[in-house]
Amino acid sequence: MRDFEFEAPATLDAAVALLAEHNGTARPLAGGTDLIDHIRTERLTPDVVIDIKKIPELNILEHSADGLRLGAAVSCSRIATDETIRQQYSALADSASIIGGIQIQNRASMGGNLCNAGPAADSTPSLIALGANCVIAGPNGRREVPVESFCVTKGQTVLERGELLVEFKFPARPSGSGSHYRRFIPRNEMDIAVVGVGASVTLDGDTISDARVSLGAVAITPLLAHEVNDALIGKPATDETYKASGEVARSIINPITDMRGTREFRIHVTGVLVERVLREAVARAKS
Amino acid sequence: MSSKRIVTCTVNGREESFLCKPQQTLLEVLRDELDLTGTKEGCSNGNCGACTVLMDGKPVVSCLVLAVECEGVELETIEGVADHGHLAPVQQAFLENAALQCGICTPGFIMSTKALLRENPNPSEQEIRFYLAGNLCRCTGYDKIIRAVQDTADHKIA
Ligand SMILES: Cc1cc2nc3c(=O)[nH]c(=O)nc-3n(C[C@H](O)[C@H](O)[C@H](O)COP(=O)(O)OP(=O)(O)OC[C@H]3O[C@@H](n4cnc5c(N)ncnc54)[C@H](O)[C@@H]3O)c2cc1C
Numbered sequence: 001m002r003d004f005e006f007e008a009p010a011t012l013d014a015a016v017a018l019l020a021e022h023n024g025t026a027r028p029l030a031g032g033t034d035l036i037d038h039i040r041t042e043r044l045t046p047d048v049v050i051d052i053k054k055i056p057e058l059n060i061l062e063h064s065a066d067g068l069r070l071g072a073a074v075s076c077s078r079i080a081t082d083e084t085i086r087q088q089y090s091a092l093a094d095s096a097s098i099i100g101g102i103q104i105q106n107r108a109s110m111g112g113n114l115c116n117a118g119p120a121a122d123s124t125p126s127l128i129a130l131g132a133n134c135v136i137a138g139p140n141g142r143r144e145v146p147v148e149s150f151c152v153t154k155g156q157t158v159l160e161r162g163e164l165l166v167e168f169k170f171p172a173r174p175s176g177s178g179s180h181y182r183r184f185i186p187r188n189e190m191d192i193a194v195v196g197v198g199a200s201v202t203l204d205g206d207t208i209s210d211a212r213v214s215l216g217a218v219a220i221t222p223l224l225a226h227e228v229n230d231a232l233i234g235k236p237a238t239d240e241t242y243k244a245s246g247e248v249a250r251s252i253i254n255p256i257t258d259m260r261g262t263r264e265f266r267i268h269v270t271g272v273l274v275e276r277v278l279r280e281a282v283a284r285a286k287s
Numbered sequence: 288m289s290s291k292r293i294v295t296c297t298v299n300g301r302e303e304s305f306l307c308k309p310q311q312t313l314l315e316v317l318r319d320e321l322d323l324t325g326t327k328e329g330c331s332n333g334n335c336g337a338c339t340v341l342m343d344g345k346p347v348v349s350c351l352v353l354a355v356e357c358e359g360v361e362l363e364t365i366e367g368v369a370d371h372g373h374l375a376p377v378q379q380a381f382l383e384n385a386a387l388q389c390g391i392c393t394p395g396f397i398m399s400t401k402a403l404l405r406e407n408p409n410p411s412e413q414e415i416r417f418y419l420a421g422n423l424c425r426c427t428g429y430d431k432i433i434r435a436v437q438d439t440a441d442h443k444i445a
């Protein structure tokens with residue numbers, strides 16, 4: 001591998017100062033499951049690698065009346081085994097338990113998954129469906145950006161030079177809500193999503209009072225599907241509603257053809273997955 | 288050029304200090320600096336699991352860990368599995384079930400199996416298959432590996 005220097009700052013201020021000092025030639029390291037291979041293959045050529053896993057703010061996992069705070073470097077294994085996340089933010093646990101195999105889940109973080117900005121990233125649709133905000137720290141202080149606005153294009157995010165993703169903030173889950181993430185892959189595990197769908201619904205009796213659906217791998221960045229949300233809110237939680245929402249999802253995407261699937265196949269699968277994910281999210285909302 | 292660092296950690300219960308460059312992976316250091324060549328290199332990009340070791344008890348692929356990240360951690364590799372020259376039950380079970388042919392995947396499978404059985408002493412077949420999904424084998428077709436893990440869990444092998 002290419003030469004680089006290594007730093008492991010213990011505080012957020014020190015990490016931001018290091019990133020600023022190296023002005024674009026430094027790269028944060030969380031679990032390294034994307035970064036190390038990107039350096040090895042010289043897709044990225046940082047002069048300094050900054051391990052951010054020792055910073056307390058990036059390792060926070062805290063539930064309160066305000067919702068959930070999840071540090072950007074928390075591993076997928078920790079997310080998938082947190083009982084409150086499994087119950088209240090189930091879509092997040094779904095994503096965390098399908099990213100790679102166990103070896104990858106023990107290292108990979110959702111901050112890394114999002115900052116890598118892949119169109120098929122498996123945690124992003126869940127983060128979007130659950131309404132997460134990104135807390136960003138940089139030389140000019142802090143700012144917050146909703147996850148659906150974080151990826152600008154494939155491989156590029158809103159992070160400016162010297163900025164770091166610190167944590168995700170999720171609103172508290174209203175009673176009667178449920179969520180789910182599911183992807184289509186040709187195998188049972190260890191593959192990249194052909195299509196991925198995350199959804200969160202809130203029920204008022206048998207009526208869907210709120211919904212957020214997010215689609216992955218069907219556009220250059222994962223999408224918040226406003227039109228699908230509109231097709232759900234105020235409707236009864238029935239198979240007809242899910243089917244109609246699947247049709248709406250098919251009509252708003254513009255996927256590509258690649259080795260994982262043709263455009264037509266992706267459009268078809270998107271509708272099927274939207275239906276299935278909604279059915280499961282509603283079942284979880286009721287249980 | 289980046290300078291070498293001294294890293295101190297525990298490897299198979301013994302404290303070790305080694306010198307490494309920031310760009311050296313844990314896999315490279317285990318094999319090339321510590322002469323622990325039982326950990327194998329397959330793909331070097333995290334997909335095959337041949338390089339699996341336990342880091343603070345958890346399976347990780349050592350090709351996607353920088354050796355400098357290991358300061359203060361506890362590492363377990365295949366060399367630490369046998370007990371004073373006697374095969375551990377999991378190793379015996381792999382042998383008796385013919386759960387290997389060429390053997391390059393075996394150290395990784397054994398390390399993942401050790402972690403699985405510590406977390407879940409009685410896994411179902413489904414749980415075994417999911418836990419071992421990050422370990423690939425081109426020879427056995429997996430069934431014999433699953434049986435070896437089940438036999439280890441059932442204490443069929445002394
Ligand atoms: C075998 C294998 C299987 C995989 N399977 C899947 C899968 O099924 N689904 C999936 O979505 N992905 C998969 N991946 C990709 C990868 O594991 C995930 O994207 C993972 O979540 C990345 O997290 P990380 O902590 O390892 O990130 P890192 O590799 O540490 O970082 C990723 C990128 O983000 C930057 N970065 C990290 N944290 C921050 C931060 N806090 N602020 C600013 N920038 C940051 C880094 O500089 C780097 O460019 C797989 C990878 C492998 C090797």
Ligand code: FES
Binds near residue numbers: 332335338349351
């Ligand atoms: S060599 Fe590390 S996973 Fe293949």
Ligand code: FES
Binds near residue numbers: 386
């Ligand atoms: S025994 Fe040859 S790869 Fe598994």
